[in-house]
Amino acid sequence: MSADAGVPLTVVVTGATAGLGYWASEQLAAAGHRVVLAARNPERAAAAIESIRSVVPGAEVEHVALDLADLDSVGAAAAALADRLPDGIDALVNNAGVVGSHEQRSTAQGHELQVGTNHLGHFALTARVLPLVERRAGRVVHLGSIAHRWARLDRTDPLGAGHYSSYRQYGRSKLAVMLFGFELAERLADAGSSVASVVAHPGFSLDVLAPDRPLVSATRAEPAWTRPAQRLYAQGKDDGAEPIVHAAVAPGVRSGEYWGPTGRMQLRGPAARVTAEPKAHDRLEAARLWTASERAAGVAFALDALG
Template sequence: MTHWDVHHPPRADSKTFLVTGANAGIGYFVAEQLAGTGATVLLGTRNTAKADSAMTSIRSQVPDAKLGHLRLDLSDLSSIKSSVDTLGIERLDAVVCNAGVLLEGQPRRETAEGHELTFATNHLGHFVLVHQLMPLLEAAEAGRVVTTGSFVGKSAELDLEDLQSKRDYQPKRTYGRSKLAQMLFAFELDRRLRAAGSTVLSVVDHPGGALDSLTPPRPVHATSGGWKFPAGLLLQGKDAGAWPAVRAVLDPDVRGGEMFGPRVFGMRGEPRLEPVRGKLADTALAARLWTASVGLTGVEVTR
Protein backbone atom coordinates (compact mmCIF):
# COMPACT_ATOMS: atom_id res chain seq x y z
CA MET A 1 0.00 0.00 0.00
CA THR A 2 1.09 3.56 -0.64
CA HIS A 3 1.85 5.88 2.27
CA TRP A 4 -1.28 7.21 3.93
CA ASP A 5 -1.22 10.83 5.12
CA VAL A 6 -3.73 11.20 7.94
CA HIS A 7 -3.67 14.98 7.59
CA HIS A 8 -4.30 15.00 3.82
CA PRO A 9 -6.72 12.21 2.90
CA PRO A 10 -8.03 12.08 -0.68
CA ARG A 11 -11.01 14.19 -1.68
CA ALA A 12 -14.43 12.55 -1.76
CA ASP A 13 -16.62 15.41 -2.98
CA SER A 14 -19.28 13.34 -4.72
CA LYS A 15 -19.60 10.65 -2.06
CA THR A 16 -22.03 10.10 0.80
CA PHE A 17 -21.06 8.44 4.07
CA LEU A 18 -23.06 7.43 7.13
CA VAL A 19 -21.35 7.29 10.54
CA THR A 20 -23.23 5.76 13.47
CA GLY A 21 -22.62 7.22 16.91
CA ALA A 22 -21.21 10.38 15.34
CA ASN A 23 -22.35 12.87 17.97
CA ALA A 24 -19.39 12.23 20.32
CA GLY A 25 -16.15 10.34 20.83
CA ILE A 26 -14.36 8.59 18.01
CA GLY A 27 -17.45 8.63 15.80
CA TYR A 28 -17.54 12.42 16.00
CA PHE A 29 -13.95 12.70 14.78
CA VAL A 30 -14.59 10.17 11.99
CA ALA A 31 -17.43 12.42 10.82
CA GLU A 32 -15.36 15.58 11.16
CA GLN A 33 -12.43 14.16 9.20
CA LEU A 34 -14.65 12.73 6.46
CA ALA A 35 -16.47 16.08 6.20
CA GLY A 36 -13.10 17.69 5.48
CA THR A 37 -12.82 15.65 2.26
CA GLY A 38 -15.87 17.30 0.72
CA ALA A 39 -18.13 14.28 1.15
CA THR A 40 -21.68 14.47 2.45
CA VAL A 41 -21.60 12.97 5.93
CA LEU A 42 -24.74 11.71 7.65
CA LEU A 43 -24.65 11.43 11.43
CA GLY A 44 -26.58 8.40 12.64
CA THR A 45 -27.65 9.12 16.23
CA ARG A 46 -30.68 8.77 18.48
CA ASN A 47 -30.71 12.31 19.82
CA THR A 48 -31.49 15.13 17.38
CA ALA A 49 -30.24 17.88 19.71
CA LYS A 50 -26.89 16.13 20.15
CA ALA A 51 -26.63 15.62 16.40
CA ASP A 52 -27.28 19.33 15.85
CA SER A 53 -24.55 20.19 18.36
CA ALA A 54 -22.14 17.82 16.65
CA MET A 55 -22.87 19.35 13.24
CA THR A 56 -22.29 22.84 14.64
CA SER A 57 -19.00 21.64 16.08
CA ILE A 58 -17.92 20.06 12.78
CA ARG A 59 -18.73 23.29 10.92
CA SER A 60 -16.52 25.21 13.35
CA GLN A 61 -13.64 23.10 11.96
CA VAL A 62 -14.94 22.55 8.41
CA PRO A 63 -17.03 25.62 7.50
CA ASP A 64 -18.29 24.21 4.19
CA ALA A 65 -19.14 20.79 5.61
CA LYS A 66 -22.07 19.00 3.97
CA LEU A 67 -23.89 17.27 6.82
CA GLY A 68 -27.15 15.58 7.63
CA HIS A 69 -28.75 13.62 10.46
CA LEU A 70 -30.33 10.17 10.41
CA ARG A 71 -32.32 9.52 13.57
CA LEU A 72 -31.20 6.02 14.45
CA ASP A 73 -31.73 3.89 17.56
CA LEU A 74 -29.67 0.74 17.14
CA SER A 75 -31.09 -0.78 20.32
CA ASP A 76 -34.57 -0.76 18.77
CA LEU A 77 -34.24 -3.26 15.95
CA SER A 78 -37.81 -2.81 14.75
CA SER A 79 -37.25 0.91 14.11
CA ILE A 80 -34.17 0.62 11.91
CA LYS A 81 -35.95 -0.06 8.61
CA SER A 82 -38.21 2.98 9.00
CA SER A 83 -35.17 5.11 9.84
CA VAL A 84 -33.33 3.98 6.71
CA ASP A 85 -36.45 4.60 4.64
CA THR A 86 -36.21 8.31 5.54
CA LEU A 87 -32.74 8.71 4.01
CA GLY A 88 -34.01 9.77 0.60
CA ILE A 89 -30.76 8.99 -1.21
CA GLU A 90 -30.05 6.85 -4.27
CA ARG A 91 -26.75 5.39 -3.10
CA LEU A 92 -24.46 5.21 -0.08
CA ASP A 93 -20.70 4.97 -0.56
CA ALA A 94 -19.88 3.78 2.95
CA VAL A 95 -21.34 3.18 6.37
CA VAL A 96 -19.08 3.33 9.42
CA CYS A 97 -20.56 1.04 12.07
CA ASN A 98 -19.06 2.86 15.02
CA ALA A 99 -21.78 3.37 17.65
CA GLY A 100 -21.43 1.40 20.84
CA VAL A 101 -22.31 1.40 24.52
CA LEU A 102 -20.49 0.21 27.63
CA LEU A 103 -22.84 0.11 30.62
CA GLU A 104 -20.11 0.20 33.23
CA GLY A 105 -21.35 -0.03 36.81
CA GLN A 106 -24.92 -0.82 35.78
CA PRO A 107 -27.00 -3.98 36.10
CA ARG A 108 -27.89 -6.06 33.06
CA ARG A 109 -30.58 -4.37 30.98
CA GLU A 110 -32.76 -5.60 28.14
CA THR A 111 -34.29 -3.81 25.18
CA ALA A 112 -38.03 -3.79 24.58
CA GLU A 113 -37.46 -6.75 22.25
CA GLY A 114 -35.80 -8.75 25.03
CA HIS A 115 -32.16 -8.47 23.91
CA GLU A 116 -29.31 -7.60 26.27
CA LEU A 117 -28.75 -3.89 25.65
CA THR A 118 -24.98 -3.84 24.95
CA PHE A 119 -25.06 -6.78 22.53
CA ALA A 120 -28.19 -5.43 20.85
CA THR A 121 -26.77 -1.94 20.31
CA ASN A 122 -23.22 -2.82 19.37
CA HIS A 123 -23.79 -5.91 17.24
CA LEU A 124 -27.40 -6.78 16.44
CA GLY A 125 -28.36 -3.21 15.60
CA HIS A 126 -25.52 -2.90 13.11
CA PHE A 127 -26.35 -6.34 11.70
CA VAL A 128 -29.88 -5.13 10.92
CA LEU A 129 -28.69 -1.71 9.75
CA VAL A 130 -26.30 -3.18 7.17
CA HIS A 131 -29.10 -5.43 5.91
CA GLN A 132 -31.32 -2.40 5.37
CA LEU A 133 -28.55 -0.34 3.75
CA MET A 134 -27.31 -3.03 1.38
CA PRO A 135 -29.37 -1.88 -1.65
CA LEU A 136 -27.94 1.65 -1.27
CA LEU A 137 -24.40 0.30 -0.84
CA GLU A 138 -24.83 -1.94 -3.90
CA ALA A 139 -25.96 1.11 -5.89
CA ALA A 140 -22.62 2.84 -5.23
CA GLU A 141 -19.66 2.20 -7.50
CA ALA A 142 -17.77 0.45 -4.70
CA GLY A 143 -19.67 0.61 -1.43
CA ARG A 144 -17.96 -0.13 1.86
CA VAL A 145 -19.07 -1.39 5.25
CA VAL A 146 -16.49 -0.26 7.81
CA THR A 147 -16.91 -1.84 11.23
CA THR A 148 -15.14 -0.32 14.21
CA GLY A 149 -13.96 -3.06 16.51
CA SER A 150 -11.87 -2.78 19.64
CA PHE A 151 -8.50 -3.84 20.96
CA VAL A 152 -10.31 -5.54 23.87
CA GLY A 153 -12.46 -7.45 21.42
CA LYS A 154 -9.40 -9.32 20.18
CA SER A 155 -8.92 -10.98 23.58
CA ALA A 156 -12.62 -11.59 24.32
CA GLU A 157 -14.16 -15.05 24.39
CA LEU A 158 -17.48 -15.41 22.61
CA ASP A 159 -19.99 -17.76 24.24
CA LEU A 160 -22.37 -18.75 21.47
CA GLU A 161 -24.60 -20.44 24.04
CA ASP A 162 -24.98 -17.19 25.99
CA LEU A 163 -24.78 -14.31 23.54
CA GLN A 164 -27.26 -12.38 25.69
CA SER A 165 -25.05 -12.66 28.81
CA LYS A 166 -27.82 -14.12 30.92
CA ARG A 167 -25.27 -16.03 32.98
CA ASP A 168 -22.79 -14.08 35.11
CA TYR A 169 -23.26 -10.71 33.42
CA GLN A 170 -20.22 -8.41 33.64
CA PRO A 171 -20.42 -5.08 31.75
CA LYS A 172 -16.84 -4.93 30.48
CA ARG A 173 -16.80 -8.57 29.45
CA THR A 174 -20.14 -8.19 27.68
CA TYR A 175 -18.78 -5.13 25.88
CA GLY A 176 -15.67 -7.03 24.76
CA ARG A 177 -17.80 -9.90 23.49
CA SER A 178 -20.02 -7.50 21.55
CA LYS A 179 -16.99 -5.94 19.86
CA LEU A 180 -15.59 -9.36 18.97
CA ALA A 181 -18.99 -10.21 17.51
CA GLN A 182 -18.91 -7.04 15.42
CA MET A 183 -15.49 -7.90 13.98
CA LEU A 184 -16.42 -11.52 13.27
CA PHE A 185 -19.58 -10.30 11.55
CA ALA A 186 -17.58 -7.91 9.37
CA PHE A 187 -15.15 -10.59 8.20
CA GLU A 188 -17.95 -13.08 7.55
CA LEU A 189 -19.88 -10.38 5.70
CA ASP A 190 -16.97 -9.83 3.33
CA ARG A 191 -16.65 -13.55 2.65
CA ARG A 192 -20.34 -13.70 1.75
CA LEU A 193 -20.16 -10.57 -0.38
CA ARG A 194 -17.22 -12.00 -2.32
CA ALA A 195 -19.06 -15.29 -2.82
CA ALA A 196 -22.07 -13.37 -4.15
CA GLY A 197 -19.94 -11.36 -6.58
CA SER A 198 -20.83 -8.08 -4.86
CA THR A 199 -18.93 -4.85 -5.39
CA VAL A 200 -19.42 -3.94 -1.71
CA LEU A 201 -16.41 -4.42 0.59
CA SER A 202 -16.47 -5.12 4.32
CA VAL A 203 -13.48 -3.80 6.28
CA VAL A 204 -12.59 -3.68 10.00
CA ASP A 205 -10.83 -0.95 11.94
CA HIS A 206 -10.02 -0.43 15.59
CA PRO A 207 -8.87 2.77 17.33
CA GLY A 208 -6.22 1.36 19.66
CA GLY A 209 -6.04 3.15 23.00
CA ALA A 210 -7.94 6.43 22.70
CA LEU A 211 -8.32 8.64 25.78
CA ASP A 212 -10.40 11.74 26.46
CA SER A 213 -7.44 13.41 28.16
CA LEU A 214 -5.38 13.24 24.96
CA THR A 215 -8.18 14.45 22.70
CA PRO A 216 -8.29 18.02 21.35
CA PRO A 217 -11.31 19.94 22.70
CA ARG A 218 -14.43 20.46 20.66
CA PRO A 219 -17.75 22.10 21.61
CA VAL A 220 -19.23 18.61 21.98
CA HIS A 221 -16.14 17.13 23.60
CA ALA A 222 -14.32 18.77 26.49
CA THR A 223 -11.11 17.07 27.52
CA SER A 224 -11.27 15.57 30.98
CA GLY A 225 -7.83 16.74 32.04
CA GLY A 226 -5.67 14.21 33.86
CA TRP A 227 -2.12 13.21 33.18
CA LYS A 228 -1.01 13.24 29.56
CA PHE A 229 2.39 11.79 30.43
CA PRO A 230 3.25 8.94 30.25
CA ALA A 231 -0.12 7.97 28.69
CA GLY A 232 0.76 9.93 25.57
CA LEU A 233 3.72 7.61 24.96
CA LEU A 234 1.47 4.56 24.67
CA LEU A 235 -2.00 5.86 23.85
CA GLN A 236 -3.59 8.64 21.81
CA GLY A 237 -6.59 10.94 21.56
CA LYS A 238 -9.91 10.09 19.99
CA ASP A 239 -9.08 12.23 16.98
CA ALA A 240 -6.20 9.87 16.20
CA GLY A 241 -8.40 6.91 17.12
CA ALA A 242 -10.58 7.89 14.16
CA TRP A 243 -7.73 7.58 11.65
CA PRO A 244 -8.07 3.81 10.96
CA ALA A 245 -11.80 4.14 10.19
CA VAL A 246 -11.19 7.11 7.91
CA ARG A 247 -8.52 5.21 6.01
CA ALA A 248 -10.79 2.17 5.72
CA VAL A 249 -13.43 4.41 4.14
CA LEU A 250 -11.21 6.40 1.78
CA ASP A 251 -8.06 4.51 0.82
CA PRO A 252 -8.44 3.30 -2.78
CA ASP A 253 -6.04 0.43 -2.09
CA VAL A 254 -8.24 -1.13 0.62
CA ARG A 255 -9.47 -4.66 -0.06
CA GLY A 256 -12.37 -6.48 1.52
CA GLY A 257 -11.64 -8.49 4.65
CA GLU A 258 -8.75 -6.26 5.73
CA MET A 259 -8.26 -4.69 9.15
CA PHE A 260 -6.64 -1.37 10.05
CA GLY A 261 -5.32 -0.24 13.42
CA PRO A 262 -2.70 2.10 14.89
CA ARG A 263 0.90 1.50 13.84
CA VAL A 264 2.59 1.39 17.28
CA PHE A 265 1.76 -1.91 19.00
CA GLY A 266 -1.81 -1.52 17.75
CA MET A 267 -2.34 1.21 20.34
CA ARG A 268 -1.29 4.55 18.84
CA GLY A 269 0.00 6.17 15.68
CA GLU A 270 -0.94 6.30 12.03
CA PRO A 271 -3.20 3.54 10.68
CA ARG A 272 -1.69 0.49 9.07
CA LEU A 273 -2.87 -2.83 7.72
CA GLU A 274 -2.95 -5.47 10.46
CA PRO A 275 -2.90 -9.26 10.13
CA VAL A 276 -6.21 -11.03 10.76
CA ARG A 277 -5.47 -14.02 12.99
CA GLY A 278 -6.58 -15.95 16.04
CA LYS A 279 -10.29 -15.81 16.79
CA LEU A 280 -10.78 -13.12 14.14
CA ALA A 281 -9.73 -15.64 11.49
CA ASP A 282 -11.99 -18.41 12.83
CA THR A 283 -14.38 -18.85 9.92
CA ALA A 284 -16.39 -21.56 11.67
CA LEU A 285 -17.00 -19.33 14.70
CA ALA A 286 -17.97 -16.42 12.47
CA ALA A 287 -20.41 -18.57 10.49
CA ARG A 288 -22.06 -19.84 13.68
CA LEU A 289 -22.37 -16.28 14.99
CA TRP A 290 -23.91 -15.23 11.68
CA THR A 291 -26.53 -17.98 11.94
CA ALA A 292 -27.28 -16.98 15.53
CA SER A 293 -27.58 -13.31 14.53
CA VAL A 294 -30.05 -14.18 11.77
CA GLY A 295 -32.07 -16.11 14.31
CA LEU A 296 -32.10 -13.23 16.78
CA THR A 297 -32.92 -10.50 14.24
CA GLY A 298 -34.89 -12.28 11.54
CA VAL A 299 -32.84 -10.70 8.75
CA GLU A 300 -30.21 -11.99 6.33
CA VAL A 301 -27.66 -9.34 5.42
CA THR A 302 -26.41 -10.43 2.00
CA ARG A 303 -28.76 -11.06 -0.90
Protein backbone atom coordinates (compact mmCIF):
# COMPACT_ATOMS: atom_id res chain seq x y z
CA MET A 1 0.00 0.00 0.00
CA SER A 2 1.26 3.43 -0.89
CA ALA A 3 1.73 5.66 2.13
CA ASP A 4 1.25 8.78 0.02
CA ALA A 5 -1.99 10.62 0.70
CA GLY A 6 -4.23 10.95 -2.33
CA VAL A 7 -3.02 7.84 -4.18
CA PRO A 8 -6.06 5.84 -5.34
CA LEU A 9 -6.30 2.44 -3.70
CA THR A 10 -8.43 -0.65 -4.27
CA VAL A 11 -10.57 -1.47 -1.23
CA VAL A 12 -12.96 -4.39 -0.73
CA VAL A 13 -15.71 -3.74 1.84
CA THR A 14 -17.97 -6.54 3.03
CA GLY A 15 -21.55 -5.75 3.95
CA ALA A 16 -21.35 -2.49 2.05
CA THR A 17 -25.00 -2.03 1.09
CA ALA A 18 -26.17 -0.38 4.33
CA GLY A 19 -25.02 1.02 7.66
CA LEU A 20 -21.34 1.32 8.45
CA GLY A 21 -20.27 -0.57 5.34
CA TYR A 22 -22.19 1.79 3.09
CA TRP A 23 -20.79 4.90 4.77
CA ALA A 24 -17.25 3.54 4.68
CA SER A 25 -17.68 2.82 0.97
CA GLU A 26 -19.09 6.28 0.22
CA GLN A 27 -16.24 7.94 2.13
CA LEU A 28 -13.64 5.80 0.37
CA ALA A 29 -15.15 6.61 -3.03
CA ALA A 30 -15.24 10.32 -2.17
CA ALA A 31 -11.51 10.12 -1.43
CA GLY A 32 -10.93 8.76 -4.94
CA HIS A 33 -10.46 5.09 -4.15
CA ARG A 34 -11.81 2.13 -6.13
CA VAL A 35 -14.36 0.34 -3.95
CA VAL A 36 -15.64 -3.21 -4.35
CA LEU A 37 -18.89 -3.83 -2.47
CA ALA A 38 -18.85 -7.46 -1.35
CA ALA A 39 -22.47 -8.19 -0.51
CA ARG A 40 -25.04 -10.95 -0.97
CA ASN A 41 -28.02 -9.02 -2.36
CA PRO A 42 -27.52 -7.73 -5.93
CA GLU A 43 -30.50 -5.37 -5.80
CA ARG A 44 -29.28 -3.71 -2.61
CA ALA A 45 -25.76 -3.55 -4.06
CA ALA A 46 -27.09 -1.80 -7.17
CA ALA A 47 -28.96 0.70 -4.97
CA ALA A 48 -25.83 1.36 -2.90
CA ILE A 49 -23.78 1.93 -6.05
CA GLU A 50 -26.41 4.33 -7.39
CA SER A 51 -26.47 6.17 -4.05
CA ILE A 52 -22.68 6.51 -3.93
CA ARG A 53 -22.55 7.79 -7.50
CA SER A 54 -25.27 10.33 -6.77
CA VAL A 55 -23.00 11.80 -4.09
CA VAL A 56 -19.67 11.09 -5.81
CA PRO A 57 -20.15 11.46 -9.58
CA GLY A 58 -17.85 9.15 -11.48
CA ALA A 59 -17.08 7.00 -8.43
CA GLU A 60 -15.28 3.78 -9.29
CA VAL A 61 -17.46 1.30 -7.43
CA GLU A 62 -18.58 -2.24 -8.26
CA HIS A 63 -20.15 -5.35 -6.72
CA VAL A 64 -18.96 -8.88 -5.97
CA ALA A 65 -21.45 -11.43 -4.65
CA LEU A 66 -20.65 -12.61 -1.11
CA ASP A 67 -22.74 -14.37 1.54
CA LEU A 68 -20.58 -14.74 4.63
CA ALA A 69 -23.06 -17.20 6.12
CA ASP A 70 -22.20 -19.68 3.37
CA LEU A 71 -18.59 -20.83 3.09
CA ASP A 72 -19.18 -21.96 -0.50
CA SER A 73 -20.14 -18.37 -1.35
CA VAL A 74 -17.01 -17.16 0.44
CA GLY A 75 -14.87 -19.40 -1.75
CA ALA A 76 -16.62 -18.21 -4.91
CA ALA A 77 -16.23 -14.57 -3.89
CA ALA A 78 -12.52 -15.05 -3.23
CA ALA A 79 -12.10 -16.60 -6.68
CA ALA A 80 -14.02 -13.71 -8.25
CA LEU A 81 -11.83 -11.17 -6.49
CA ALA A 82 -8.66 -12.96 -7.64
CA ASP A 83 -9.97 -12.90 -11.22
CA ARG A 84 -11.14 -9.28 -11.12
CA LEU A 85 -8.23 -7.81 -9.13
CA PRO A 86 -5.11 -9.59 -10.39
CA ASP A 87 -2.90 -6.69 -9.27
CA GLY A 88 -4.04 -7.16 -5.69
CA ILE A 89 -6.10 -5.52 -2.96
CA ASP A 90 -4.88 -2.55 -0.93
CA ALA A 91 -7.36 -3.07 1.89
CA LEU A 92 -9.89 -5.73 2.83
CA VAL A 93 -12.47 -4.28 5.22
CA ASN A 94 -14.21 -7.10 7.09
CA ASN A 95 -17.26 -5.08 8.06
CA ALA A 96 -20.37 -7.21 7.46
CA GLY A 97 -22.16 -8.67 10.40
CA VAL A 98 -25.33 -10.02 11.93
CA VAL A 99 -26.49 -7.98 14.91
CA GLY A 100 -28.87 -10.02 17.03
CA SER A 101 -31.13 -12.98 16.34
CA HIS A 102 -33.94 -13.69 18.80
CA GLU A 103 -33.88 -17.38 17.94
CA GLN A 104 -30.72 -19.37 17.41
CA ARG A 105 -30.10 -19.65 13.69
CA SER A 106 -27.40 -21.36 11.67
CA THR A 107 -25.19 -20.70 8.66
CA ALA A 108 -25.34 -22.90 5.58
CA GLN A 109 -22.72 -25.16 7.15
CA GLY A 110 -24.50 -25.38 10.51
CA HIS A 111 -22.56 -22.89 12.63
CA GLU A 112 -24.32 -20.42 14.93
CA LEU A 113 -25.25 -17.48 12.70
CA GLN A 114 -23.64 -14.52 14.50
CA VAL A 115 -20.25 -16.13 15.14
CA GLY A 116 -20.47 -17.98 11.83
CA THR A 117 -21.03 -14.78 9.87
CA ASN A 118 -19.20 -12.10 11.84
CA HIS A 119 -16.08 -14.14 12.56
CA LEU A 120 -15.91 -17.45 10.67
CA GLY A 121 -16.99 -16.14 7.26
CA HIS A 122 -14.45 -13.32 7.47
CA PHE A 123 -11.78 -15.73 8.74
CA ALA A 124 -12.29 -17.88 5.64
CA LEU A 125 -12.39 -14.90 3.29
CA THR A 126 -9.21 -13.42 4.74
CA ALA A 127 -7.36 -16.72 4.43
CA ARG A 128 -8.35 -17.02 0.78
CA VAL A 129 -7.58 -13.45 -0.36
CA LEU A 130 -4.54 -12.76 1.82
CA PRO A 131 -2.15 -13.36 -1.13
CA LEU A 132 -3.95 -10.55 -2.99
CA VAL A 133 -3.46 -8.22 -0.02
CA GLU A 134 0.19 -9.27 0.26
CA ARG A 135 0.68 -8.36 -3.40
CA ARG A 136 -0.11 -4.73 -2.52
CA ALA A 137 1.49 -4.71 0.95
CA GLY A 138 -2.03 -3.88 2.08
CA ARG A 139 -4.20 -4.06 5.17
CA VAL A 140 -6.92 -6.24 6.61
CA VAL A 141 -9.35 -4.26 8.79
CA HIS A 142 -11.56 -6.11 11.26
CA LEU A 143 -14.72 -4.53 12.66
CA GLY A 144 -14.56 -4.83 16.42
CA SER A 145 -17.06 -3.54 18.96
CA ILE A 146 -17.31 -2.28 22.51
CA ALA A 147 -19.48 -5.39 22.96
CA HIS A 148 -16.28 -7.42 23.36
CA ARG A 149 -15.96 -5.97 26.87
CA TRP A 150 -18.64 -8.23 28.36
CA ALA A 151 -17.98 -11.39 26.31
CA ARG A 152 -16.18 -14.65 26.97
CA LEU A 153 -15.64 -17.54 24.57
CA ASP A 154 -16.24 -21.14 25.59
CA ARG A 155 -12.75 -22.62 25.90
CA THR A 156 -13.90 -26.07 24.80
CA ASP A 157 -16.01 -24.76 21.90
CA PRO A 158 -14.91 -21.24 20.86
CA LEU A 159 -17.40 -21.14 17.97
CA GLY A 160 -20.33 -22.50 19.95
CA ALA A 161 -23.33 -20.80 21.49
CA GLY A 162 -24.10 -23.02 24.50
CA HIS A 163 -27.24 -21.78 26.18
CA TYR A 164 -28.20 -19.26 23.51
CA SER A 165 -28.50 -15.56 24.25
CA SER A 166 -28.58 -13.18 21.29
CA TYR A 167 -26.97 -10.36 23.28
CA ARG A 168 -24.20 -12.58 24.66
CA GLN A 169 -23.57 -14.27 21.33
CA TYR A 170 -23.12 -10.95 19.54
CA GLY A 171 -20.48 -9.99 22.11
CA ARG A 172 -18.79 -13.36 21.61
CA SER A 173 -18.76 -12.88 17.86
CA LYS A 174 -17.05 -9.51 18.22
CA LEU A 175 -14.53 -10.80 20.75
CA ALA A 176 -13.72 -13.55 18.25
CA VAL A 177 -13.26 -10.94 15.49
CA MET A 178 -10.85 -8.97 17.66
CA LEU A 179 -8.90 -11.99 18.88
CA PHE A 180 -8.46 -13.00 15.25
CA GLY A 181 -7.46 -9.49 14.14
CA PHE A 182 -4.81 -9.00 16.80
CA GLU A 183 -3.50 -12.57 16.48
CA LEU A 184 -3.25 -12.20 12.70
CA ALA A 185 -1.08 -9.12 13.25
CA GLU A 186 1.29 -11.19 15.41
CA ARG A 187 1.49 -14.07 12.96
CA LEU A 188 1.99 -11.80 9.95
CA ALA A 189 4.89 -10.11 11.74
CA ASP A 190 6.42 -13.48 12.60
CA ALA A 191 6.14 -14.50 8.94
CA GLY A 192 7.85 -11.30 7.76
CA SER A 193 4.74 -10.27 5.83
CA SER A 194 4.17 -6.72 4.67
CA VAL A 195 0.41 -7.01 5.36
CA ALA A 196 -1.02 -5.08 8.32
CA SER A 197 -3.91 -6.42 10.39
CA VAL A 198 -5.82 -3.60 12.10
CA VAL A 199 -8.94 -3.61 14.29
CA ALA A 200 -11.40 -0.69 14.32
CA HIS A 201 -14.75 -0.05 15.95
CA PRO A 202 -17.51 2.55 15.39
CA GLY A 203 -18.52 3.31 18.95
CA PHE A 204 -22.28 3.60 19.41
CA SER A 205 -23.46 4.53 15.92
CA LEU A 206 -27.05 4.97 14.81
CA ASP A 207 -28.60 5.22 11.35
CA VAL A 208 -31.02 7.86 12.55
CA LEU A 209 -28.16 10.29 13.28
CA ALA A 210 -26.59 9.92 9.83
CA PRO A 211 -27.49 12.01 6.77
CA ASP A 212 -30.34 10.81 4.56
CA ARG A 213 -29.54 8.29 1.85
CA PRO A 214 -33.02 7.30 0.59
CA LEU A 215 -31.78 4.51 -1.68
CA VAL A 216 -30.10 2.61 1.15
CA SER A 217 -31.81 3.74 4.39
CA ALA A 218 -35.34 3.16 5.58
CA THR A 219 -37.56 6.17 6.28
CA ARG A 220 -36.86 7.44 9.77
CA ALA A 221 -39.59 6.70 12.29
CA GLU A 222 -38.17 8.69 15.19
CA PRO A 223 -39.10 12.37 15.63
CA ALA A 224 -36.30 14.83 14.97
CA TRP A 225 -36.49 16.28 18.50
CA THR A 226 -34.97 13.07 19.93
CA ARG A 227 -31.71 13.48 18.06
CA PRO A 228 -29.98 16.13 20.19
CA ALA A 229 -30.35 13.85 23.22
CA GLN A 230 -29.10 10.85 21.25
CA ARG A 231 -26.02 12.78 20.19
CA LEU A 232 -24.95 13.02 23.84
CA TYR A 233 -24.04 9.33 23.82
CA ALA A 234 -24.13 8.24 20.16
CA GLN A 235 -23.20 9.36 16.67
CA GLY A 236 -24.31 8.74 13.12
CA LYS A 237 -23.06 5.76 11.23
CA ASP A 238 -21.30 8.16 8.89
CA ASP A 239 -19.13 9.24 11.85
CA GLY A 240 -18.88 5.64 13.06
CA ALA A 241 -17.37 4.68 9.71
CA GLU A 242 -14.48 7.12 10.10
CA PRO A 243 -12.26 4.89 12.30
CA ILE A 244 -12.83 2.06 9.81
CA VAL A 245 -11.85 4.19 6.82
CA HIS A 246 -8.85 5.59 8.68
CA ALA A 247 -7.65 2.09 9.57
CA ALA A 248 -8.03 1.05 5.94
CA VAL A 249 -6.28 3.83 4.03
CA ALA A 250 -4.72 6.50 6.25
CA PRO A 251 -0.92 6.81 6.15
CA GLY A 252 0.94 5.71 9.25
CA VAL A 253 -1.48 3.08 10.54
CA ARG A 254 0.42 0.09 11.90
CA SER A 255 -0.39 -3.57 12.23
CA GLY A 256 -1.92 -4.54 15.55
CA GLU A 257 -3.46 -1.12 16.24
CA TYR A 258 -7.01 -0.55 17.45
CA TRP A 259 -8.92 2.49 16.17
CA GLY A 260 -12.17 3.94 17.47
CA PRO A 261 -13.90 7.05 18.82
CA THR A 262 -12.08 9.00 21.52
CA GLY A 263 -15.09 10.23 23.51
CA ARG A 264 -16.39 8.96 26.83
CA MET A 265 -16.33 5.13 26.91
CA GLN A 266 -15.37 5.24 23.21
CA LEU A 267 -19.04 5.75 22.32
CA ARG A 268 -18.56 8.70 19.98
CA GLY A 269 -16.00 11.28 18.89
CA PRO A 270 -13.03 11.67 16.54
CA ALA A 271 -11.11 8.59 15.43
CA ALA A 272 -7.85 7.76 17.19
CA ARG A 273 -5.90 4.81 18.55
CA VAL A 274 -7.81 3.36 21.50
CA THR A 275 -7.42 0.49 23.94
CA ALA A 276 -9.11 -2.90 23.86
CA GLU A 277 -9.71 -5.16 26.83
CA PRO A 278 -6.70 -7.39 27.62
CA LYS A 279 -8.74 -10.50 26.82
CA ALA A 280 -8.85 -9.40 23.16
CA HIS A 281 -5.06 -9.83 23.12
CA ASP A 282 -5.02 -13.23 24.89
CA ARG A 283 -2.83 -15.30 22.57
CA LEU A 284 -3.72 -18.63 24.15
CA GLU A 285 -7.42 -17.89 23.65
CA ALA A 286 -6.67 -16.70 20.11
CA ALA A 287 -4.76 -19.90 19.32
CA ARG A 288 -7.72 -22.03 20.42
CA LEU A 289 -10.05 -19.93 18.29
CA TRP A 290 -7.68 -20.04 15.30
CA THR A 291 -7.46 -23.85 15.39
CA ALA A 292 -11.22 -24.24 15.72
CA SER A 293 -11.80 -21.74 12.90
CA GLU A 294 -9.42 -23.43 10.47
CA ARG A 295 -11.12 -26.74 11.16
CA ALA A 296 -14.64 -25.35 10.81
CA ALA A 297 -13.93 -23.26 7.70
CA GLY A 298 -11.77 -25.87 5.98
CA VAL A 299 -9.07 -23.30 5.24
CA ALA A 300 -5.51 -22.73 6.40
CA PHE A 301 -3.43 -19.56 6.36
CA ALA A 302 -0.36 -20.08 4.17
CA LEU A 303 1.67 -17.57 6.16
CA ASP A 304 4.97 -19.30 5.36
CA ALA A 305 4.46 -18.36 1.71
CA LEU A 306 4.21 -14.67 2.55
CA GLY A 307 6.96 -12.17 3.24
